[in-house]
Amino acid sequence: MKKIEILGPGCPKCKKLEEETRIATYELGLECHIEKVTDIQKITAYGVMMTPALVVDGLVKVTGKVPSVDELKAILS
Numbered sequence: 834m835k836k837i838e839i840l841g842p843g844c845p846k847c848k849k850l851e852e853e854t855r856i857a858t859y860e861l862g863l864e865c866h867i868e869k870v871t872d873i874q875k876i877t878a879y880g881v882m883m884t885p886a887l888v889v890d891g892l893v894k895v896t897g898k899v900p901s902v903d904e905l906k907a908i909l910s
Contacts, residue, residue, distance in 0.1 A: 835865040835909070836891070840876045841884035843869075850885040850899045857905035 837854060841847030851869060858865050870876060870888075879888060883897030887908070894908050 835863060835889060837865050837867045837909075838870050838888040839867065840870045840879065840881055840886040840888060842871055842873070844884070846899050847885040850887060850895075853899060853902050853905055854887065854909075857902050857909055860902070861906055861909060863909060 835858075837858070839847060839851045839854060841850070847869075851867070854867060858867070876884065876886070879886065879893050881893060881896050885895075885899060886893055886897070887895040887900075887905075889909065900908065
């Protein structure tokens with residue numbers, strides 16, 4: 834099971850990234866745990882300076898933008 838983290842303070846882009854990620858994982862049929870991380874110390878611990886960010890199994894995959902559902906599917910596959 835993949836662990837997916839959405840990093841961000843709760844801005845509209847962060848919410849959109851979470852929504853798009855949920856759609857992508859559903860369409861892929863992925864078993865995963867999606868967690869929203871708003872703690873700034875946890876976010877900076879990943880070295881992320883721009884949010885939103887997407888972390889998959891501990892690796893930062895996207896920062897500072899909201900990829901399309903198709904781009905997310907490619908990242909998560």
